[in-house]
Amino acid sequence: MPRTVIRSVRPWGGPSSDVVLDDAVVREVVPAGEAAAGEVEVAGDDGILVPSFSDVHVHLDSTRLGLPFRPLTAGPTRWDRIMNDRASWRTAEAPVADRATETLRRMIALGATRVRSHAQVDADSKLEKFEGVLAAREAHRDAASVEIVVFPQVGIHLEPGVPELMDEALRAGGDLVGGIDPCEIDRDPRRHLDTVFGLAERHGKGIDLHLHEPGELGLFSMSLLTERVRALGMQGRVSISHAFALGSGLPGVERAIDGLAELDVAVTTIAPGGRLDLPLERMVTAGVRVGLGMDGQRDYWSPWGNADMLERAWMLAYTQGWSRDDLIELGLAVATWGGASVIDGTTPRLTGVGHRPGLAPGDPAELVVLRGETPTSAVMDRLPGRTVIHAGRVVAADGELV
Template identity: 60%
Template sequence: MSELHLTGVRPWGGDLSDVDIKDGRIAAVRPAGGVVPEGALDGEGRLLIPSFSDVHVHLDSTRLGLPWRPNDSPGGVWANMLHDRAHWRDAEVPMTERSTRMLELLIARGVTRVRGYAQIDADCKLERFEAVAAAREAHAGRADVEIMAFPQAGLLREPGVPELMEEALRTGANVMGGLDPCGVDGDPVRHLDVVFGLAEKYGVAVDVHLHEPGELGLFSLGKIIERTRALDMHGKVTISHAFTLAHTPAPRLDPVLAELAELDISVATVAPPGPNTLPLLKLTEAGIRVGLGDDGQRDYWSPYGNADLLDRTWQLAFTNGFRNDEVVEHALAVGTWGGASVFSPEFRALHGVGDRPGVAVGDPADLVLLAGETPAAAVMDRLPHRTVLHAGRVVAHDLELV
């Protein structure tokens, strides 16, 4: 039996408490000040919250840790994909090293659940998938990592891609990916038939990147909903980005959200600015599981990103215009427990804006100790004094792996 004792922590900013952890779960939470077991970890009065879950990160698309490269990406999904294709092999270190370092940075900053994307296309074939698989193996025991086989160049535009995707699923990918069924492949029926067909064959979840705006996005979303219902894939489908939900006015949006909630289709956002900002409160109030991701990290698409999901939580609050503490803390709940719920329906959806789960008896001991007066203050200040627990074991401290 593995045990860990935390003293002097504040679950979600509440009263100072001591916490017992046994066999990877929280066994007891009691007022601080009792007998301190030998070897207990002093929480120093820090906040105790669920660890972060990064549900949308391209582990194979990063230059973090490499020399600064002036950004000259052309903009747009297809143009940026070709730009990345032209440059990713020329990086100073191999893809496996970059992917492994990227995962290390995520864990050190508080992430213990990762849905990492591995690009598969006619150019890179399985090379990038194999790099991400090696990164997962290098950090086994520090985080739970799902690999999504991701058709960044579409499934139908280049020969052999569905076969490559199937090989990835056969050899360790956990999630079948899709991308803009109309906008990239131009054939939503065939695209989604491949996506859901392979997912059903291998018993894996589906995650579709849906950048398509307005009516086009609603059309593709409707086709995804149809297949989710027909194949009884409740709780196994995620829509990433889902920009159309930001563009659809309330009278039409409400029944769409009701369908997503009914089928337990989750949503992953990367907190984009401007017109693509999702109505976060409407999504969570509708009972939809919503998680947060980092997307690409200082890569050949964009100069942004630092592998810190606490920073991205600040961005989620900022782009939604949150000012009051309760809704800022709600953004933190989305970045932590909300993301865990996208990984698995066993982690329930957030129950409203004031819900603060993940630190009660019986909950998994995937936790992070954060410096901050309150959870909202921690989001605003984003201090480095953090301790990260995965399955009841300390895996990182002060932004470094243990």
């Protein structure tokens, strides 16, 4: 791999520097103008260098980005949205693979090089959605790293054959075993979790469980999950998506957060706002790995999502009520390095509000150059002109893949 030098960038908004990349890692960071010439020279133009974005909760199988806008037709409940997706997805103007590939292209062009996508597997779509996300991953394999969660959105045991379909998807290239609301959807949490952990053990995979369940119910499901993590020695290999119960303010929340940190169970959020927001400062300080995701992308669930994780970092700061620069930068750190630590459990986690990792010698050369005076202004203004680097190589510039 050629030695690459990014000239005149400001790591996390600090002094102007030259950053040398080699063998897909950061080799050195020196004052601007001091690095020896590289085989590839990249003009940083005094931009802000941060780790590339990690979208750790996206549904590439349901995206409608780039297609004609459709008003939301789903009812108000989560089950209404699940069934609306089932009733509507075959009427899309393009196949799953084409839609997923185009949305992933946009995500990379805007700075995301690490992605964890859920792919629905159920009695209706069988493996069609999963295979569409597989195709998108293959199409962009040189520009981003993509994990696929085999996701039983309609439950595991409500319809026949779903565990067998999940098993097949895991053998065909799925990276993690998914699950969803063990009490509310399947209404049999022990059986649901036994199946999820059984598949994970059989295939040697990690787990990413959707947990929308609120309040005491959600904390109960979380306790059942962490009980299994401890018993099966799966520390560092399990994530909870949403974890809305942690935003309930109930007495059990503090104990749950400490338990997640102890067992190294990660949490991914989508910056939902309102009563669903998580106590992120407390979680990060406690040592919980926290990452950010876009969730749906203008799909049959909602009109939100536009492939830009910098905007989602802005949304995180806004919904958390953060105004101080250090907290807004924490949102950027969660959207970049925080998500990277969710995907790879060997990656050091964020340790506090002021922790700004990812740009030291030895760190992976997964980087994005943003425009702005400071990291906070970059989040506020979300300017174009980004340069995106994956595995030490420029893969996108000015909104286009190269």
